[in-house]
Amino acid sequence: MTKQPTIFMLGAGSMGGAVATAIRRSGIDAQNVHVMNSRPESTERAAKEYDLTPADSLEDAVREADIIILGIKPYQLAAQLPKLAEHLSADTLVVSLAAGATIDTLREHLGGHEKIIRTMPNTPVAVGSGVVAVMPADAVTDEETATVEELFAASADVVRVPEDKVHQVIGAAGSAPAFMFYVAEAMIDEGVMQGLTRDQAAEMVIATMAGSAKLLQEQGLSPAEARYRVSSPGGTTVRGVAALEEAGVRVGLAKAMRAAADWSRHMEEG
Numbered sequence: 001m002t003k004q005p006t007i008f009m010l011g012a013g014s015m016g017g018a019v020a021t022a023i024r025r026s027g028i029d030a031q032n033v034h035v036m037n038s039r040p041e042s043t044e045r046a047a048k049e050y051d052l053t054p055a056d057s058l059e060d061a062v063r064e065a066d067i068i069i070l071g072i073k074p075y076q077l078a079a080q081l082p083k084l085a086e087h088l089s090a091d092t093l094v095v096s097l098a099a100g101a102t103i104d105t106l107r108e109h110l111g112g113h114e115k116i117i118r119t120m121p122n123t124p125v126a127v128g129s130g131v132v133a134v135m136p137a138d139a140v141t142d143e144e145t146a147t148v149e150e151l152f153a154a155s156a157d158v159v160r161v162p163e164d165k166v167h168q169v170i171g172a173a174g175s176a177p178a179f180m181f182y183v184a185e186a187m188i189d190e191g192v193m194q195g196l197t198r199d200q201a202a203e204m205v206i207a208t209m210a211g212s213a214k215l216l217q218e219q220g221l222s223p224a225e226a227r228y229r230v231s232s233p234g235g236t237t238v239r240g241v242a243a244l245e246e247a248g249v250r251v252g253l254a255k256a257m258r259a260a261a262d263w264s265r266h267m268e269e270g
């Protein structure tokens with residue numbers, strides 16, 4: 001990147017903070033990433049935690065920004081975006097992280113502003129292993145989209161998708177870390193039930209989860225093929241997998257993805 005863009009993060013909580021970490025990892029200097037939370041103390045805290053520059057004035061931060069990242073909650077957009085609208089330049093890129101807010105809705109709250117990129121990230125971008133789906137509005141050029149994608153490239157698999165696929169992306173990526181954490185939590189608890197210490201169980205389950213994901217990525221196997229390679233005939237694994245089927249875990253995971261996608265559609269409908 002020749003000249004670094006000036007970035008303003010409106011809201012750096014769980015997801016905004018993870019995105020801020022990704023942006024810093026992409027090589028953007030702290031002085032070029034301004035942040036504002038709901039209160040000055042919270043802004044200072046976020047600036048310190050993610051190594052960013054605290055913004056004193058919303059107006060100035062918006063006026064100076066080349067890229068504005070919306071890390072506030074979806075229900076706050078209607079009240080907060082009109083405050084940005086009057087200070088925006090026509091070519092400022094507004095990047096939304098929000099579930100349930102369409103490009104049309106964002107444009108309306110921003111007084112007709114056209115340069116909007118909707119995204120759906122997940123929190124593992126904080127550690128350089130995330131997923132970010134990118135959905136540019138029609139008025140955004142390929143070059144502008146590429147500038148934003150570059151911010152995430154060192155931290156995520158960046159996937160460009162049509163906006164109507166966002167609900168499926170939420171099930172498979174945006175909300176999905178929580179489903180993985182849920183599985184890890186359940187397995188750690190059972191390890192403790194069987195007599196491992198919590199530290200031992202956590203270490204084994206988390207390392208196994210990370211190693212299994214890495215194996216799928218590096219060997220290009222389908223999950224089913226990788227599972228067959230663990231399953232010795234008449235052995236322990238097939239018994240365990242049969243128990244998963246009996247407990248309806250496959251159906252439960254499908255239901256979780258569907259519930260997240262359905263709620264995303266519901267949020268968009270208002």
Ligand SMILES: NC(=O)C1=CN([C@@H]2O[C@H](COP(=O)(O)OP(=O)(O)OC[C@H]3O[C@@H](n4cnc5c(N)ncnc54)[C@H](OP(=O)(O)O)[C@@H]3O)[C@@H](O)[C@H]2O)C=CC1
Nearest residue numbers: 011012013014015037038039042071072073074097098099
């Ligand atoms: N969490 C996740 O895994 C994912 C979240 N998202 C999306 O990311 C967005 C943020 O969610 P999440 O990070 O979970 O929420 P958090 O509550 O963790 O973060 C919201 C942030 O917005 C700040 N904020 C609130 N009001 C204002 C305001 N008036 N001006 C400036 N900042 C304000 C809060 O500051 P303060 O602390 O001072 O209140 C906080 O830092 C949502 O739109 C969500 O849909 C998308 C994908 C995944």
Ligand SMILES: O=C(O)[C@@H]1CCC=N1
Nearest residue numbers: 098099170174175176
């Ligand atoms: O739970 C949520 O609504 C947000 C969007 C995807 C993940 N977290």
